[in-house]
Structure formats: C-alpha cells, structure tokens
Amino acid sequence: MKSLLIVGTGRLATALLHRLAGLEDWKVSLLGRNREKALSLGLEFKVPVYALEDPFLPFADGLLLAVKDDAVEDLAARFADRARVLIHLSGGLPLSSVGHHCAHAAVVYPLQTFARPREVSWQEIPLFLQATSEEALTFAGEVARALGGPLYESSDLERQRLHLCAVWASNFSRLMLAEAWRLCQQWNLSFAHLLPLIQETFRGALTGDSLTDLITGPAARGDEATMQTHRQLLNSLPEQAELYSLLSKRIQALLHRAED
Helix, strand or coil: CEEEEEECCCCCHHHHHHHHHCCEEEEEEEEEEEEHHHHHHHHHCCCCCCCCCCCCCEEEEEECCCCCHHHHHHHHHHHHEEEEEEECCCCCCCCCCHHHCCCCEEEEEECEEEEEEECCCCCCCCEEEEECCCHHHHHHHHHHHHHHHCCCCCCCCHHHHHHHHHHHHHHHHHHHHHHHHHHHCCCCHHHHHHHHHHHHHHHHHHHCCCCCHHCCCHHHHHCCCHHHHHHCCCCCHHHHHHHHHHHHHHHHHHHHHCCC
C-alpha cells in the first residue's frame, strides 16, 4: 500500500479526496492550514488529518500540493523531507517549483475546472505528467492511473500553454456568463430565458467545427445600429461598456482575418 499526503483544503484537494480516499492500494492523509475545514474533510472522507505545524507528521511515499500557485514553492521547501516524491498539480508552474527542493519531484496537472469538486468525472480528465527522475515519473504515473484519466507527458512550456488556453476556454467563458447574469439581475430579467442559447452555444463548440465559423451576433454581422443601442444601454455601466467594445472589436478583427 502506498501512502499519499494531500496538502490543501480547497476544491482541488476535495476532488482528490473524493477520488482517492478509500482506494484499497492507497493510504491517504490530509494536511491543511485551515484546521476546521481539514477536520471536516477528514470526517467526510475518513482520512487522518494533520496541521502544518504538527510535529508528528508521518513520512509519505508522495506529497501532493493541492494549493494555490503562490504557496507551492514555500510548502515544497517546508515539507520536502516528509515524502519520497513531491508533486504539484499546477498547469502554470514549472517543474522546478518542487524540483529545487527534492531529488524526486513531479507534476501531475489535471486539465479541468473544479468548481464542483464532488461531481468531477476523473476518467475524462487529461493528466499531464513531468518529473525530475524515473522514480518520480513512475510514482506520478501511479497517482495519475489511480485518478483514472488519460496520461500525457509534457514539458513546462506545453503545460503552461495548455493552462493559458484553459483560462480562455473556462474562466473567461464563465466570466461572460456571470456578466450576463448580473445584467439580468440589474434589469429584473430572467436569466433562465438565456439557458437554451447558452446550451446551444456550448453544444456547437463541442462539435469539432471551426469555432470562428460559429461566431454570430451584431459584431460578426457588422450591425452598427444594434451595437450603438447596446452601448447606450451600458452608459451607466462603464466597465461593461468597455468590455463590450473590446470584445466586439476582437470578434470583427478575428472574422476579418479569417476572410483574408
């Protein structure tokens, strides 16, 4: 049985616990700064819980840093002697973030959003691996296979590019939906009326067709009168008005380039 110490109490750590806790071949423990949240997760997933300052922290085969990017290197330095292999799970950080502190270090990057960590289908999530040694790569592969998604080896640059693409595809898409929801709230409109449109938008994006060809709307058609009406509606909302103009210009530039 292999031992795994998960560091963190956020959405990614929760998703990892949901997948790994209870597997026969893995002994999972949790290490968290937020003691109350860590204890709650420990009770939910029936795993031992440790605090950052715990003097009895056990040695583990692997330590998974499921924390925000800015905390990875400090925690890697702090707990490098508490595991055989150090692993971070960030798409944006280089392998050296943990490799500087441990001879056997690795990255296991799950390319997915974890907004609803208990509903994640790990079998569908691509996992991108990189390691400083064969031993670390072997162990990272074992962790990835336990998670269940397809495995790919990647460089720092490839992983960081994928992460940036993911920000465009997921984070910025959700921002646009949040902006639409806020406008509906402000104008006392039902956001539910937009749901069929949203579903068709994303259904079309998943067909494999050229996404540029699927862009519609007043900016794509060059409907200046309609766009001017929209700008007037946003007169009292300067941030949204600026974003509207920027995105409309980007649509027109993108479509103009596609025509050339």
